[in-house]
Amino acid sequence: MKADLDERLRASYRDYQGQVTVPPAPDLPVSRRVTLSRRTPEEKSGWRGALLAACLVACMVPLSLSTHKEPPVLGRMLYETSQDQRAIQAGSDMTLRFIDGLQEQFKRSES
Amino acid sequence: MDRNVYSVMMHELPPTFAGLWDTWYARIFTYTREFSGLCYQDREELTQDILFKAWTKKDSYRPEWAPATWIYRLARNLCIDTQRKVQRSQGKQEALDEAQGASPVYQPENHFASLESSREVRNAVETLEQTDRELLYLIYSEEQSFREAALILGTPEGTLKSRLSRARAKLRTILEVES
Numbered sequence: 001m002k003a004d005l006d007e008r009l010r011a012s013y014r015d016y017q018g019q020v021t022v023p024p025a026p027d028l029p030v031s032r033r034v035t036l037s038r039r040t041p042e043e044k045s046g047w048r049g050a051l052l053a054a055c056l057v058a059c060m061v062p063l064s065l066s067t068h069k070e071p072p073v074l075g076r077m078l079y080e081t082s083q084d085q086r087a088i089q090a091g092s093d094m095t096l097r098f099i100d101g102l103q104e105q106f107k108r109s110e111s
Numbered sequence: 112m113d114r115n116v117y118s119v120m121m122h123e124l125p126p127t128f129a130g131l132w133d134t135w136y137a138r139i140f141t142y143t144r145e146f147s148g149l150c151y152q153d154r155e156e157l158t159q160d161i162l163f164k165a166w167t168k169k170d171s172y173r174p175e176w177a178p179a180t181w182i183y184r185l186a187r188n189l190c191i192d193t194q195r196k197v198q199r200s201q202g203k204q205e206a207l208d209e210a211q212g213a214s215p216v217y218q219p220e221n222h223f224a225s226l227e228s229s230r231e232v233r234n235a236v237e238t239l240e241q242t243d244r245e246l247l248y249l250i251y252s253e254e255q256s257f258r259e260a261a262l263i264l265g266t267p268e269g270t271l272k273s274r275l276s277r278a279r280a281k282l283r284t285i286l287e288v289e290s
């Protein structure tokens with residue numbers, strides 16, 4: 001009876017497993033947790049450039065309202081600032097620190 | 112069996128997601144049957160989630176363990192989480208699994224005598240507690256050792272041996288009565 005029970009148990013699992021239809025492997029989902037820190041340096045600078053541009057555009061309206069200057073004037077001022085290497089370096093360092101800070105916040109809120 | 116194939120099955124994880132899927136889908140799907148309250152669709156989704164997770168966590172796989180031990184530990188945690196979620200959302204619900212004929216897998220009237228026998232055994236197994244069902248699956252289907260089963264279930268080997276003995280005695284009684 002012992003051998004019989006063991007064999008019947010094995011056969012039961014074997015029968016069931018043998019009838020399971022294995023569907024085709026799905027595509028792997030894109031992970032939500034792929035952050036800038038996991039990207040290559042080229043991807044990082046691309047993303048940061050895009051974010052920087054988005055930030056600049058987003059700043060134009062409130063900047064224009066607060067300084068009472070027309071966007072074209074502001075644009076020229078920004079362009080002139082962009083010619084100043086030290087100013088652009090300081091600005092981009094600050095922006096990158098801001099983006100890194102945001103990433104940290106996201107990581108903390110996800111974990 | 113080809114030595115390389117054996118090595119991959121017993122000591123390594125498949126190198127691609129498709130390989131992992133093909134090797135493990137049926138086994139994991141069968142294992143999820145031991146968790147009460149999960150319907151067929153729940154189990155399909157759960158099996159997919161388990162394999163996704165195994166793939167994304169494959170870097171944490173420790174080669175000193177058999178792949179089966181690692182995957183079943185991971186699977187067990189996800190099964191328990193899902194079971195709790197289902198129970199929370201549906202209250203105390205009886206299993207909607209193949210016991211109610213929901214599964215396209217078990218339809219005894221269409222099958223052979225061996226499947227009738229398997230069905231009887233399955234009915235008997237379903238009278239056992241969940242942990243005993245898991246233990247039976249690991250020992251008889253996966254041929255895990257008590258040591259490996261202890262790692263997966265987080266229970267001492269000695270306890271598992273006595274649980275198995277009691278479970279077998281109960282099954283023997285039920286099946287003798289039925290036959």
